[in-house]
Amino acid sequence: MTPGRLFGRSLSLALLLIGALAILLPFIWMVSLAFKPQDEIFTATIQLLPSRIEWSNFTKALTETDVPRYLLNGVIVVVGILAFQILFAVPCAFALAHRRFAGRTLIFGLVLAALLVPFHVTAIPIFLGFAQIGILNTYWALILPFVPTAFGIFLFRQFLAQVPSELFDAARVDGLSETAIVWRIAFPLAMPAATAFAIFSITAHWNDLFWPLIATTDSDLATPPRGILFFRDEESGDDVGPLMAAAALITAPLVIAFLLAQRKFTRGLAAGGLKG
Amino acid sequence: MRRLPLAARDALTNTWLVGPATLAMLMFIFLPVLIVAVLSFTDYQFGARSFGWIGLENYEKLFGSALGRRAITNTLLYVAIVIPAAVGLGLLVALGLHRMMDWAPQLSNVLRSVYFLPVAATLVAMSVAWQMVLHPSLGVVNQTLVGLGGEPRNWLSDRSIVLYTLAVIGIWQTVGYNMVLFLAGLVAIPPELYDAAEVDGAGGNWSRFWTVTWPMLGPTTLFVLVITATNAFRVFETVATLTQGGPAFASDTLVYALYREGFVYFKAGYASAITMVFFAVLLTLTLMQFRIVERRVHYR
Amino acid sequence: MTSQAVLELRDVTRRFGASTVLDAVNVTVRDGSFTALLGASGCGKSTTLRIMAGLDRPTEGEVLLSGENVADKTAYERNIAMVFQSYALYPHLTVFQNIALPLTMRHLNAFSRVPGLGRLAPGSATARELITKKVTETADILSLADLLHRKPNSLSGGQKQRVALGRALVRDPVMFLLDEPLSNLDARLRVKMRSELVSLHKRTDRPFVYVTHDQVEAMAMADQIIVMIKGKVAQAGSPRDLYDRPADKEVAAFIGTNSINFFEPDDGLGQMNGYPVNALIGIRPEHLAPAAGGHFGARLETAEFLGSETVLGLRTERGKEILAIAPGDYPVPAPGSEVRLGVSPERLHLFDRQSGKRLNAEHAR
Numbered sequence: 001m002t003p004g005r006l007f008g009r010s011l012s013l014a015l016l017l018i019g020a021l022a023i024l025l026p027f028i029w030m031v032s033l034a035f036k037p038q039d040e041i042f043t044a045t046i047q048l049l050p051s052r053i054e055w056s057n058f059t060k061a062l063t064e065t066d067v068p069r070y071l072l073n074g075v076i077v078v079v080g081i082l083a084f085q086i087l088f089a090v091p092c093a094f095a096l097a098h099r100r101f102a103g104r105t106l107i108f109g110l111v112l113a114a115l116l117v118p119f120h121v122t123a124i125p126i127f128l129g130f131a132q133i134g135i136l137n138t139y140w141a142l143i144l145p146f147v148p149t150a151f152g153i154f155l156f157r158q159f160l161a162q163v164p165s166e167l168f169d170a171a172r173v174d175g176l177s178e179t180a181i182v183w184r185i186a187f188p189l190a191m192p193a194a195t196a197f198a199i200f201s202i203t204a205h206w207n208d209l210f211w212p213l214i215a216t217t218d219s220d221l222a223t224p225p226r227g228i229l230f231f232r233d234e235e236s237g238d239d240v241g242p243l244m245a246a247a248a249l250i251t252a253p254l255v256i257a258f259l260l261a262q263r264k265f266t267r268g269l270a271a272g273g274l275k276g
Numbered sequence: 277m278r279r280l281p282l283a284a285r286d287a288l289t290n291t292w293l294v295g296p297a298t299l300a301m302l303m304f305i306f307l308p309v310l311i312v313a314v315l316s317f318t319d320y321q322f323g324a325r326s327f328g329w330i331g332l333e334n335y336e337k338l339f340g341s342a343l344g345r346r347a348i349t350n351t352l353l354y355v356a357i358v359i360p361a362a363v364g365l366g367l368l369v370a371l372g373l374h375r376m377m378d379w380a381p382q383l384s385n386v387l388r389s390v391y392f393l394p395v396a397a398t399l400v401a402m403s404v405a406w407q408m409v410l411h412p413s414l415g416v417v418n419q420t421l422v423g424l425g426g427e428p429r430n431w432l433s434d435r436s437i438v439l440y441t442l443a444v445i446g447i448w449q450t451v452g453y454n455m456v457l458f459l460a461g462l463v464a465i466p467p468e469l470y471d472a473a474e475v476d477g478a479g480g481n482w483s484r485f486w487t488v489t490w491p492m493l494g495p496t497t498l499f500v501l502v503i504t505a506t507n508a509f510r511v512f513e514t515v516a517t518l519t520q521g522g523p524a525f526a527s528d529t530l531v532y533a534l535y536r537e538g539f540v541y542f543k544a545g546y547a548s549a550i551t552m553v554f555f556a557v558l559l560t561l562t563l564m565q566f567r568i569v570e571r572r573v574h575y576r
Numbered sequence: 577m578t579s580q581a582v583l584e585l586r587d588v589t590r591r592f593g594a595s596t597v598l599d600a601v602n603v604t605v606r607d608g609s610f611t612a613l614l615g616a617s618g619c620g621k622s623t624t625l626r627i628m629a630g631l632d633r634p635t636e637g638e639v640l641l642s643g644e645n646v647a648d649k650t651a652y653e654r655n656i657a658m659v660f661q662s663y664a665l666y667p668h669l670t671v672f673q674n675i676a677l678p679l680t681m682r683h684l685n686a687f688s689r690v691p692g693l694g695r696l697a698p699g700s701a702t703a704r705e706l707i708t709k710k711v712t713e714t715a716d717i718l719s720l721a722d723l724l725h726r727k728p729n730s731l732s733g734g735q736k737q738r739v740a741l742g743r744a745l746v747r748d749p750v751m752f753l754l755d756e757p758l759s760n761l762d763a764r765l766r767v768k769m770r771s772e773l774v775s776l777h778k779r780t781d782r783p784f785v786y787v788t789h790d791q792v793e794a795m796a797m798a799d800q801i802i803v804m805i806k807g808k809v810a811q812a813g814s815p816r817d818l819y820d821r822p823a824d825k826e827v828a829a830f831i832g833t834n835s836i837n838f839f840e841p842d843d844g845l846g847q848m849n850g851y852p853v854n855a856l857i858g859i860r861p862e863h864l865a866p867a868a869g870g871h872f873g874a875r876l877e878t879a880e881f882l883g884s885e886t887v888l889g890l891r892t893e894r895g896k897e898i899l900a901i902a903p904g905d906y907p908v909p910a911p912g913s914e915v916r917l918g919v920s921p922e923r924l925h926l927f928d929r930q931s932g933k934r935l936n937a938e939h940a941r
Contacts, residue, residue, distance in 0.1 A: 008481070009379065012372045012375070012376070013376070013380075015372065016369065016372045016373065016376070016387055017387075019365070019369060019391070019451075020387050020390045020391065022448070023390055023391055023393065023394060023448065023451070023452070024390060024393070025409060025416070026402055026405040026406050026409050026448075027393065027397075027402075027405070029405060029408060029409045029416055030401075030402075030404075030405035030408070033408055041414065042414065048416065088296050088297040088300055089297060091292075091293040091294070091296070091297070092293060092294050092296070092297035092298070094293065095290060095293040095294045096294070099289075099290060099293070101286070101287075101290040101294075107294055107298055110298065110301055110302075110306070111301070113306075114301050114305045114306070115562070116559055116562050116563070117305050117309055117555070118510065118554075118555070118558050120510065120512075120531055120534065120551065120554065121308070121309060121312060121551050121554070121555045121558075122304060122305060122308035122309060122312070123534075123538070123551075124308075124311075124312055124315065124538055124544055124547055124548055124551060125307070125308035125311035125312055125315070126304065126308055127322075127538075127539070128311075128322070128544070129308075131322070144304070145304050147300050147304065148297060148300035148301040148303075148304050148305055150301065150305070153297060164662055164664070166660045166661070166662050166664040167662075167664045167666065169626075169629075169631050169651075169658075169660065169664065170658070170660055170664035170665075170666075170743075171666075171677075172631060172650065172651045172652065173629060173631070173651045173652060173656070173657065173658045173678075174652070174677050174678040174681060174743070174747075175652035175678055175681035175682060176652075176677075176681055178289045178292075178293065179292070179293075180681070182293065185666060188668040189667065189668060191668075203396060206398065207398045207399055207400070207513075209399075209400050209512070209513045209516060209517070210512055210513075210516075210531070210535065213516065213535070213539070214535070214539050224398060224400075224401070225398060225399075225400035225401065225513070228400060228401055228404055229400065229516075229517065232404060240408060240414070243404065244404075244405065244408065246401075247401040247402070247404045247405055248401075250398050250401045251397045251398045251401045251402065254396050254397065254398065255393065255396055255397055257396075258389075258392070258393070258396040259389065262389055262392075265392075265396060266392060266456050269395055269396070269453070269456075270453075270456055270457060270460070281648060282633070282647070282648045282650075
């Protein structure tokens with residue numbers, strides 16, 4: 001190896017490691033504070049890592065606060081949204097890809113147009129409507145606005161359009177109704193698309209703050225991001241250890257899932273880039 | 277029971293498959309867009325029994341008042357910082373990791389995961405962590421600064437730097453995403469092109485980049501630019517968590533102003549006007565993005 | 577062929593927008609028959625099959641199944657089985673599940689089909705037993721017993737073909753439709769599957785309708801061939817009919833391994849046999865053999881020795897290229913030499929020069 005190349009590699013390695021450290025800094029600090037005993041947190045000297053592992057912050061976050069409740073709410077909302085999204089999107093995507101009917105082009109046009117509308121734009125009227133029918137501060141308020149997913153319909157349609165139509169004809173000859181074809185044939189075949197979509201949807205809604213902040217004021221319904229703000233604002237700054245433990249607990253599910261299935265995660269979230 | 281004729285059964289099937297999703301889209305996307313557009317010309321307040329038509333007054337207020345302009349200029353400044361930094365750093369990291377694949381593939385993969393971590397992590401929780409990192413006395417940043425003999429700063433409550441602090445967090449969150457997109461672009465470059473460049477005398481790192489990599493990454497770069505802009509314009513979580521637009525509206529942004537005016541002060545009409553301006557910007561960006569995606573597909 | 581008509585298409589026309597894919601097609605499929613729909617790609621044969629199956633509907637005309645108009649019946653209600661060109665096996669199901677699916681849909685209600693939970697439904701256990709029994713039987717017939725737990729992607733082309741057949745067989749349908757089922761197999765397997773299909777046809781004793789573009793396949797298996805050209809039935813009949821008495825010059829050109837020679841009146845055959853023929857003459861290469869006292873001469877250009885026969889490429893003195901077939905022991909002369917060729921009069925096909933329709937010899941005179 002030439003000295004020039006060796007130097008080049010060392011330099012780029014050093015820069016990449018410094019960058020990675022900067023990226024990791026808040027993670028390290030969060031985990032470190034979560035494991036630090038109270039007195040070590042409140043010292044003004046630099047101490048990146050705790051001198052001993054202190055589990056009491058986690059115990060406190062899990063037993064004396066509403067964090068478990070927030071996590072449960074997060075699961076309910078995220079699973080509810082995903083289930084309804086798939087229930088609505090897959091039949092529509094199948095029909096758009098494999099059936100000929102009047103209005104098909106129009107509906108596909110609607111899907112593309114809907115892709116252009118960011119959720120923030122619809123927030124005020126949906127809030128008004130929900131206030132009108134009195135379902136603010138319910139799980140429904142957190143789930144319903146995300147049921148129509150133009151992105152999901154688009155993704156499934158593009159995927160199903162690649163499946164040869166003979167397969168669905170065969171199912172018709174075998175006696176499957178169109179509904180049965182959607183759920184017994186098309187959906188299992190579209191699993192790769194479903195995985196990508198699920199990762200995208202779960203990440204987006206687990207992490208969302210905007211709508212939960214608007215649609216709920218009841219802390220019993222708070223999703224994890226909303227919940228951690230409740231927690232922080234209540235504790236007014238002297239319970240840093242448990243707060244960081246809570247932040248770590250809320251971040252952990254997705255980060256662990258990402259580390260376990262990196263390829264799928266990257267693909268799912270990169271596909272989400274298509275969404276407006 | 278008499279059986280329906282086939283055409284009718286087919287029509288029923290289509291309605292059953294497509295109807296629910298279409299209805300939901302009309303109800304939760306298209307109707308709200310219409311309503312928000314109408315509301316933006318009224319002085320409607322949440323809970324009020326009536327409203328009056330006030331024409332463009334809401335828009336005049338947004339573009340005319342110091343506060344409205346503040347939100348717009350802050351957003352533009354934020355976007356102007358995040359775009360070049362997040363795209364540039366994303367490209368650099370991608371190039372570095374791509375080359376590292378040749379001599380340390382495992383380390384390259386580990387670093388890739390590290391850089392992507394903020395994309396998967398819950399931004400609000402991480403913002404709370406950032407708050408501690410940037411804490412005036414207990415934060416690691418100020419402790420390091422003091423340790424090195426510098427002056428500690430109030431990163432999140434100093435009017436002159438708070439927006440830059442938020443921009444840095446925005447960059448921290450976006451670099452990994454852009455890196456992944458660039459890496460995908462880099463992998464797609466046929467290696468023969470580098471061989472050809474070498475034969476043509478463009479063998480050095482620098483000329484390899486300018487003769488092959490950069491031109492081949494053109495469409496990817498455009499795509500990344502637009503997508504970064506789209507995400508930067510939506511900045512909300514960090515503002516809501518860390519500054520709530522403060523101090524003294526120094527970090528107020530469009531989406532946060534929309535939230536504050538609409539859902540804290542309940543000024544639905546004014547908030548609708550902010551929404552429409554935000555929508556117009558994002559619509560332009562998303563349409564550009566669609567065009568680029570289309571072009572990218574044609575390239576292949 | 578006096579057996580009953582199982583399926584009839586009466587003046588079936590199918591249009592897609594402005595283009596007419598099928599134009600007043602009439603087809604009768606009789607009980608126990610093996611019908612081949614033969615034609616070049618794009619001639620409408622696959623659309624015809626889809627209309628028979630109920631996957632597509634005629635724009636005009638009627639589809640009769642055992643005499644009953646089935647315009648309103650779905651593919652499944654007609655109880656017609658279909659084997660697709662790409663096999664159309666469900667990639668996420670095992671071979672067993674693929675074959676069992678039609679039975680599952682028939683014998684188990686919606687609740688019983690729910691995975692796991694459905695086992696609790698009353699009566700589902702007996703139904704499941706019945707399904708297992710039928711699938712196993714079918715698998716035995718097609719020697720698939722060892723593959724039942726595999727997924728289609730791990731099977732060879734021939735095995736996939738058998739699974740597709742199994743899925744059709746297991747239902748005991750009123751007839752079988754096969755859409756170019758052998759076109760994705762290699763040549764050796766194709767010949768083997770051909771005879772298996774014929775014996776399967778004998779065993780089931782149900783009518784088969786077989787779509788193909790390969791006239792050899794059609795000739796080898798079918799007892800009725802329907803030649804389709806540009807959305808119309810050009811001719812329907814037994815393989816021998818089609819070979820001996822093609823209804824027009826296009827059918828004549830389509831049927832036969834070696835493509836038929838056509839002679840215009842001024843190609844130099846006009847005075848042959850004393851016929852003052854003003855018609856297009858078709859002579860199959862296998863009926864045109866070197867003979868010492870032959871009717872006309874041509875110059876030899878190429879000779880392909882195939883063992884049992886030799887294919888000769890010749891050119892007449894007016895420049896017309898022709899093919900002739902000589903027996904394998906024919907001593908091939910040097911290229912460029914003159915060869916006399918003979919044909920017996922009953923092997924001549926005469927066609928109208930304008931319409932291309934077959935002419936009887938008396939007409940042409």
